[in-house]
Amino acid sequence: MSVQRAIFEDLKHSIARIGRKGHIVLPATQPARISTGHTIVDSALGGGLMRGALHDILPVNPQDGAAASGFALGLVALFSCQKTNWVWVRQGMAGKETGEPYGPGLAAFGLDPNRLILVMTGDIREALRATEESVRCSALSSVLFEPWGDPKALDLTATRRLILAAEASNVALITLRSGGHVALGSARTRWAISAASSNPEQGATGTNAGIGNPIFKVALTLNRQAGAGEPDGPWIMEWNHAKRIFKPAALSVARPTEAINRSVTSPRTASKSLSGVLRNAG
Numbered sequence: 206m207s208v209q210r211a212i213f214e215d216l217k218h219s220i221a222r223i224g225r226k227g228h229i230v231l232p233a234t235q236p237a238r239i240s241t242g243h244t245i246v247d248s249a250l251g252g253g254l255m256r257g258a259l260h261d262i263l264p265v266n267p268q269d270g271a272a273a274s275g276f277a278l279g280l281v282a283l284f285s286c287q288k289t290n291w292v293w294v295r296q297g298m299a300g301k302e303t304g305e306p307y308g309p310g311l312a313a314f315g316l317d318p319n320r321l322i323l324v325m326t327g328d329i330r331e332a333l334r335a336t337e338e339s340v341r342c343s344a345l346s347s348v349l350f351e352p353w354g355d356p357k358a359l360d361l362t363a364t365r366r367l368i369l370a371a372e373a374s375n376v377a378l379i380t381l382r383s384g385g386h387v388a389l390g391s392a393r394t395r396w397a398i399s400a401a402s403s404n405p406e407q408g409a410t411g412t413n414a415g416i417g418n419p420i421f422k423v424a425l426t427l428n429r430q431a432g433a434g435e436p437d438g439p440w441i442m443e444w445n446h447a448k449r450i451f452k453p454a455a456l457s458v459a460r461p462t463e464a465i466n467r468s469v470t471s472p473r474t475a476s477k478s479l480s481g482v483l484r485n486a487g
Contacts, residue, residue, distance in 0.1 A: 237255065237256060238251075238252050238253035238254060238255050238256065239253050239254050239256065239283050239377075240253045240283075240450070241253060241254060241442075241450065241451045242283075242445070242448070242450025242451045242452050243440065243442055243451045243452055243453060245440065246423075246425070246440060246442070246451070248434075249425060249428065249434050249437040249438075250394070250425075250428065250430055250433050251430050251431060251432035251433035252432065254280070254284075254377070254394070254430075255377075255393055255430050255431075256284065256375050256376070256377050257371050257372045257373075257375040257376065257377070258368070258372070258377065258378070258394075258430070259364065259367065259368050259378045259379075259380065259389065259392045259393055260280060260377065260378070260379050260392065260393060260394045260395075260396070261380045261382065261388070261389045261392035261394065261395040261396070261427070262276060262277045262280075262379065262380065262381050262382060262395075262396045262398060263382040263385060263386075263395070263396070263397055263398070264382075264397075264398055264399070265397050265398065265399040265422075266399065267384070268400075269399045269400050270302070270303050270383050270384075271303065271400070272398050272399060272400040272401075272419075272421055272422075273381060273382075273383065274303060274381060274383070275314070275419050275421065275444065276396065276398045276421050276423065276444075277351075277379055277381040278311070278314055278349075279314075279419075279444045279451060280347070280377070280379050281316065281346075281347050281349055281379060282314070282315050282316055282449045283449065283450070283451075284346050284347040284377040285316070285320070285346040285347060286346065289320065289344075289345070289346035290320045290321075290322060290344070290345055290346070291321060291345055291346050291347045291349065292321075292322045292323075292324065292335075292336075292345060292347075292348045292349070293306065293321060293322070293323050293324065293348075293349045293351070294324045294326070294332050294335050294336045294339065294348065294349070294350050294351065295323070295324070295325050295326075295332075295351040296325075296326060296327060296328075296329060296351065296352050296353040297325055297327040297353075298327070298353035298354075299351045299352075299353045299381075299383045299384075300325065302383065302384065303383055306321070306323060314419075314444075314446050315444075315446035315447070315449045322339075329356040329358045329359065330358055332350070332352060333358060333359070333363055333367070336350045336367060336378075337366055337370050339376075340367060340370045340371050340374060340376050340378050341370045341373070341374055341376075342374065342376070343374040343375060343376060345374075345376050346376070346377070347376060347377040347378070347379060348376060348377070348378050348379070349379045349380075349381060350367075350378065350379070350380050350381070351380075351382075351383060352382070352383075352385070353383060353384050354384040354385055355385050355386055355387040359389070361390055361391065364389050364390070364391045364392075365391055368391050388427070392427060392429070393427075393429045393430050394425060394427055394428055394429070395426045395427035396423060396424065396425060396426065397423075397424040397426050398421055398422070398423060399421070399422045400421070400422070401420040401421055401441055401454070402420065403417045403418060403419060403420050404417045404420070404443075404454070404455060418443050418444055418445060418446065419443070420441060420442065420443045420444075420454045421441070421442050421443075421444070422439050422440075422441055423438055423439060423440050423442050424436075424437075424438035424439040424440075425437050425438045440453070441453070442454060443455075
């Protein structure tokens with residue numbers, strides 16, 4: 206049996222085990238939409254993010270990859286509760302370029318690493334197959350699919366298959382497009398993410414002031430949710446790992462839009478608050 210086949214079979218067995226016990230941990234009914242915690246964003250979305258839909262995330266620039274990863278993981282946390290499992294399917298190049306998931310960092314971000322099923326593959330077709338198999342499992346809260354670049358196999362037919370599976374299972378499908386540029390035509394929402402400056406930790410001053418919660422500059426560039434408005438933003442959004450929600454960052458309240466646009470700092474500085482989530486191998 207090939208290595209790729211062995212990985213896929215292991216994933217199927219893991220999902221089967223979840224499926225047999227999924228009814229124990231999942232609520233009897235789940236809301237059709239989930240609040241982001243940010244009331245203005247929820248209003249633009251027509252009441253929150255839809256379950257059973259594809260939400261596409263791209264970094265604005267290559268150096269915004271860490272910010273895009275952090276925002277994607279925030280969406281995973283929104284759709285998850287502490288007792289539900291989720292799957293992260295990654296092409297190997299994504300790990301080489303952005304780092305590998307780090308358990309303590311995920312926990313600090315508000316995600317239980319014991320609930321993560323991580324699938325790594327170097328082949329886009331195997332990654333698509335693993336993603337489709339995962340998103341069909343209604344006992345999962347969400348599936349994060351991270352292809353690398355713009356592979357030809359990730360075409361309209363492939364994405365449509367994924368979306369139909371998500372609609373049938375009511376599982377949220379989030380695509381993290383590290384290294385990608387071509388838009389996925391079947392997405393319900395698309396988000397352009399860049400890094401913004403994190404505020405100092407509350408109550409800390411001087412040399413004791415550490416980096417605070419992750420903050421993102423977020424633009425909703427595609428909005429096809431029922432009852433939603435036009436594409437909107439940008440917003441400056443802060444991730445609250447304790448409450449597992451986004452909220453308006455203090456910066457977005459204190460300054461007008463022109464100042465917000467000028468305030469985005471070096472991704473190298475802003476990504477410090479996300480550095481524990483992904484670690485470089487070796």
